[in-house]
Amino acid sequence: MDDTTKKIQPVPDGVPVKKEKITADGEAAKYLQLQMNLKKESRGADLLLILLTLGFIYVMAVLFWVLPDSDFSAQENRTLATAPEISPENFFSGALTEQVSDYLADQFPFRDFFVGVKALSETIQLKGQNNGVILGSDGYLITRVDYPDEKVLQTNLRAAARFQQAVQERGIRCVAAFAGRKQDTCDRYLPAAYGSYYSDRIWDILDGIAGEKKLEYINLRDPLRRYASDGEAVYYKTDHHWTSLGAYYGYAQVMEAMGASPLPLDAFTAETVSTDFYGTTWSAAGAKWVKPDTVTYYHGKDERYTMAIEDSTGQFEGYTGCVYEERDGKNYAVFDSIYVREFLEEKDQYASFLGGNFGYTHITANGAEDRETLLVLKDSFAHSMAPYLLQHYDLILVDLRYYKVPMLRFCEENGIDTVLMLYNMETLTEGDYLKILGAGLGKET
Amino acid sequence: MVFSSLEFLFLYFAASIMIYFIVPLALRNLVLLLVSLAFYGWGEPIYVTIMLFSIIVDYICGYFAGKYRETNRKKARRFVIASAVINLSVLGFFKYYTFIVSNLQLLPFGFLQKIPLLADVKLPIGISFYTFQTMSYTIDIYRGDARVQRNIASFGAYVTLFPQLIAGPIVRYQDIDDQLRSRPHNIELFASGMRTFICGMGKKILLANCAGAMWEGFQTLSATDATVVGAWLGILFYAFQIYFDFSGYSDMAIGLGKMLGFQFKENFFYPYVSKSITEFWRRWHISMGTWFREYVYIPLGGNRCSKLKNYRNIVIVWLLTGFWHGASWNYVLWGLYYCVLLVIEKLFLHKLLQRLPGFISHMYTLVVVLFGWWLFVFEDLSAGMTYLGYMFGQGVVAFTEVGATFDLLRCILFLAVLCIASTPLPKRLFYKLYEKGKGARVAISAGCGALLVLCTAYLVDSSYNPFLYFRF
Structure with a gap:
């Protein structure tokens, strides 16, 4: 340490002093003096400051105690923390501290308003991104992932390839179709500086792995990307899913790949069921000023279906057209439609397609005989494609995240002739959900 | 509990400030002690006993050091030594035990391997700050720089004083000795404190946390995505994060102090405008520099001794400064790094720099x-070396990539704000405005209110509220 640091106003030897140096405390004292000198004139402003700040703090504190807690945030699609249990063990373990912190954050008065204020502030600072969501042009909110997990992708594709080969050996047709994330498909709405670089990269990797593992797949990203760049609304602006229109284009590609001809779009009747859909990316981005999406159902001819969802929770009890039935010791929610319109009144309107995410869903056309059953191994992107596929097939939809049975045996037991693996890039890179497909299928070829 | 949290603002602060101003003056130190203990005990329900222990030790040592300092210098000295030994042992055990033992075990002696590592003893929050403060009390008494505080509530209030408890500034007893006995409580001071507090909160939440979120993204750069631009951008954001985090927190402490009638010394003085490292260390974490100077450097002889001894003293002080920041070799290196630079500046560079x-x-x-922060931030030296490699194009995928370029472009305004906020300009403009007239001051009050709402919004939005100076 230099000896000059010892003195408050150090002047190194031999250097002419330009002006008197001021210290931190000197400056602070000067400014405090200034405020004290002006204390009579600034009494009003001081009182206003105290009133505003303490007023805000106390009003919020009181509201926090007075307002009832909510258990669930639709905005965020998650359960909120509720009042923690106060006990000595809880306190001394340090758990209570964290629980109170979560409780306060989750139940804070006007929580959504504050989230919006933060998003607005970030936008004003031109940060172009909030909570990992890029504020794209034309109101498109696009989740940004630079480097999705390649190892997970590898695991999933390897299992998918093994499964595809195994079922094909048994004479079952197996088509894989991979859709892009919004980032992959709707890059025309991304800032030019970001563009499609990372998307192209991960799709090249996917292509490489598929080639190496001899996985045959249909790329749904490229065709949908063309539609998107022509300005067609193939993905929701505020949600991570594709729209019914996007799903239709996906369906057309899948049908052609299976050697069948897709029905033209005008064979379906469009019904706008909602004009106020705020989806998942909107929740994450907190961009309250973005306009909501429209949800459209495309109805085919003679659309009378029975949809059975394996569900032990009984959450659809009392829904229109839903009865619970027990078959082989399992509970099924049986609907007379593939749309659960109750969800249109809620936040997550996309769940009105097939009632949301479940492990096992079986949809059959009423009164139709001898329809082929298509097994769809899928994520939620398949839900809005189902209406089109149902024009040709009965459907069994399996979500491997929740339904873990050996699928090869499942195909044989259910007399499946065709399997469609329909996934979007997010599911393929986010967790090794498909790994189970390769289990018990012997060594890699 | 940290100040930049919802529970602090809307539960703790709301309650304690009310109690503090309701009770009569005579009881305020006691209230301060109790609410401060609650503040600390909330985060450290068990380790609060260590703090109480440290309070009692120095209350007693200080008492006897004061009693004998006129009559029996030797005896008084013993109490100072006892205080230092006890406090440093507590600090040594909780902060450095595992580090020391694990390093000793690198030596090839069998018996060393049998020493338990006690790796699950965690560091009590703020222990580096309050042990230094309690020690300074006994030393100040011994030196005659302060009077003995017979009221244990007042002494306890000094040690536990919640504004500066967990991240400083390190308040020396002699600086608030008088204030503990009597201090002003008035509207002007409260309002001034509130302005300082909110300004500090803005620095911490709007600047440090956001810069930290950016750094977090770059910190994990790996062989697949490392770029030169990304690495530099990352360390730049870290430099801003640590400054605004720490100085924002100090401002909040000073502001809270003012509301309660205390005047703490400033801890930062625009360090990033410095034109030499010597100057930088006069402007960075001033209270810590002062502490080491007053209680280590000068007692060792300072510069009033032979040149050789002077350099020895400099080395000791900087080794300790580095080590105080954390029980890891990188902090020691960081201290030595500055030590070497300061010696070079002392020898010739400082004069050259001035010309x-x-x-x-x-x-x-x-x-x-910036390189100092690089040393400081990587406790894992090999990870640090890899990152340094990235900064110079070693092991990177490209000079820059879409992600890094995009982040740079979208953060340009934010970076400009960070740069300007590091200079004295905003404060100067603020006081220019403040002097302008009544209307301007009303506008400032409204602005502070708005800033508080904005900070609340950021806190509500995000659980992202890491606090860098928790390891101390």
Whole structure:
């Protein structure tokens, strides 16, 4: 340490002093003096400051105690923390501290308003991104992932390839179709500086792995990307899913790949069921000023279906057209439609397609005989494609995240002739959900 | 509990400030002690006993050091030594035990391997700050720089004083000795404190946390995505994060102090405008520098001894400064790094820097400080070396990539704000405005209110509220 640091106003030897140096405390004292000198004139402003700040703090504190807690945030699609249990063990373990912190954050008065204020502030600072969501042009909110997990992708594709080969050996047709994330498909709405670089990269990797593992797949990203760049609304602006229109284009590609001809779009009747859909990316981005999406159902001819969802929770009890039935010791929610319109009144309107995410869903056309059953191994992107596929097939939809049975045996037991693996890039890179497909299928070829 | 949290603002602060101003003056130190203990005990329900222990030790040692300092110098000295030994042992055990043992075990002696590591003893929050403060009390008494505080509630209030408890500034007893006995409580001071507090909160939440979120993204750069631009951008954001985090927190402490009638010394003085490292360390974490100077450097002889001893003293102080920041080799290296630079500046560079154009000496300082932060942030030296490699194009995928370029472009305004906020300009403009007239001051009050709402919004939005100075 230099000896000059010892003195408050150090002047190194031999250097002419330009002006008197001021210290931190000197400056602070000067400014405090200034405020004290002006204390009579600034009494009003001081009182206003105290009133505003303490007023805000106390009003919020009181509201926090007075307002009832909510258990669930639709905005965020998650359960909120509720009042923690106060006990000595809880306190001394340090758990209570964290629980109170979560409780306060989750139940804070006007929580959504504050989230919006933060998003607005970030936008004003031109940060172009909030909570990992890029504020794209034309109101498109696009989740940004630079480097999705390649190892997970590898695991999933390897299992998918093994499964595809195994079922094909048994004479079952197996088509894989991979859709892009919004980032992959709707890059025309991304800032030019970001563009499609990372998307192209991960799709090249996917292509490489598929080639190496001899996985045959249909790329749904490229065709949908063309539609998107022509300005067609193939993905929701505020949600991570594709729209019914996007799903239709996906369906057309899948049908052609299976050697069948897709029905033209005008064979379906469009019904706008909602004009106020705020989806998942909107929740994450907190961009309250973005306009909501429209949800459209495309109805085919003679659309009378029975949809059975394996569900032990009984959450659809009392829904229109839903009865619970027990078959082989399992509970099924049986609907007379593939749309659960109750969800249109809620936040997550996309769940009105097939009632949301479940492990096992079986949809059959009423009164139709001898329809082929298509097994769809899928994520939620398949839900809005189902209406089109149902024009040709009965459907069994399996979500491997929740339904873990050996699928090869499942195909044989259910007399499946065709399997469609329909996934979007997010599911393929986010967790090794498909790994189970390769289990018990012997060594890699 | 940290100040920049919802529970602090809307539960703790709301309750304690009310109690503090309701009770009569005579009881305020006791209230301060109790609410401060609650503040600390909330985060450290068990380790609060260590703090109480430290309070009792120095209350007793200080008492006897004061009693004997006139009559029996030797006896008084013993109490100072007892205080230092006890406090440093507590600090040593909780902060450095595992580090020391694990390093000793690198030596090839069998018996060393049998020493338990006690790796699950965690560091009590703020222990580095309050042990230094309690020690300073006994030493100040011994030196005659302060009077004995017979009221244990007042002494306890000094040690536990919640504004500066967990992250400083390190308040020396002699600086608030008088204030503990009587201090002003009035509207002007409260309002002034509130302004300082909110300004500090803005620095912490709007600047430090956001810069930290950016750094977090770059910190994990790996062989697949490392770029030169990304690595530099990352360390730059870290430099801003640590400054605004720490100085924002100090401002909040000073502001809270003012509301309660205390005047703490400033802890930062625009360190990033420095034109030499010597100057930087006069402007960075001033209370810590002062502490080491007053209680280590000068007692060792300072510079009033032979040249050789003077350099020895400098080395000791900087080794300790580095080690105080954390029980890891990188902090020691960080201390030595500055030690070497300061000695070089003392020898000739400082004089040279003063003759060079300001721009060049400023750039030199910033670059040196940036590498200092690189040393500081990587406890894992090999991870640090890898990151350093990225900064110089070693092991990167490209000079820059879409992600890094995009982040740079979208953060340009934010970076400009960070740069300007590091200079004295905002404060100067603020006081220019403040002097302007009543209307301007009303506008400032409204602005502070709005800033508080904005900070609340950021806190509500995000659980992202890491606090860098928790390891101390």
